Amino acid sequence: MPTNQSEPYMIQAWSLVNRKYLGKGVRIKRFRRPQRSQIRNRVLLAVLMSRDIKLSRLAEELSVSSRSVSAWVYESRIPSKTNMDKACRFLGYPQHVLFNEALLRQSPILCQPGSSRFMKRRAAQPNRSDILTGLCMVHDLSVTDAARWIGVHPGTFRKWMHHSLLPAPSLQEKAEAFFRIPRAILFADCVPSRKHQ
Numbered sequence: 001m002p003t004n005q006s007e008p009y010m011i012q013a014w015s016l017v018n019r020k021y022l023g024k025g026v027r028i029k030r031f032r033r034p035q036r037s038q039i040r041n042r043v044l045l046a047v048l049m050s051r052d053i054k055l056s057r058l059a060e061e062l063s064v065s066s067r068s069v070s071a072w073v074y075e076s077r078i079p080s081k082t083n084m085d086k087a088c089r090f091l092g093y094p095q096h097v098l099f100n101e102a103l104l105r106q107s108p109i110l111c112q113p114g115s116s117r118f119m120k121r122r123a124a125q126p127n128r129s130d131i132l133t134g135l136c137m138v139h140d141l142s143v144t145d146a147a148r149w150i151g152v153h154p155g156t157f158r159k160w161m162h163h164s165l166l167p168a169p170s171l172q173e174k175a176e177a178f179f180r181i182p183r184a185i186l187f188a189d190c191v192p193s194r195k196h197q
Contacts, residue, residue: 040104041072041098041099043185048073078101084099128189131189160190164191
């Protein structure tokens with residue numbers, strides 16, 4: 001029977017033996033969390049996150065495999081015409097917004113000047129901008145930091161998100177440069193306001 005002093009050494013020895021015979025793969029998690037740079041269809045994921053729809057639920061609604069939906073988001077695969085039509089009808093967006101081939105090929109990584117954190121709150125207004133809200137969730141951006149980095153007041157950015165107000169062309173250009181998404185897609189949910197914010 002080993003004493004308490006030799007017991008840690010025995011544990012270390014058995015650990016080395018186990019590593020030798022079982023390999024390092026034992027310690028690796030079975031599923032890895034995708035990195036932000038691996039998200040190819042940011043717009044589709046933004047809409048799903050904003051509406052709190054899991055990939056598996058979308059797959060179930062469209063009668064396709066979860067693997068197919070994952071490939072649309074993480075591998076920039078374009079669905080078949082039938083599945084694309086079903087996805088666009090279910091989510092309420094045209095094809096050029098959800099599956100923009102030029103944007104999927106480009107697949108830029110958002111350059112955040114610093115760390116941030118999106119605070120998820122349920123918006124009471126049903127007419128919020130799902131794309132803007134979802135992009136903040138995808139990139140884990142707080143409204144304040146996103147507004148500061150774009151160069152607008154946080155209240156103005158909130159109006160874009162929660163009231164779906166279309167900003168002035170100069171502000172659209174700034175948001176487009178920051179998110180690296182064409183303004184026609186970025187502000188697809190927004191409606192022109194009488195007075196540009």
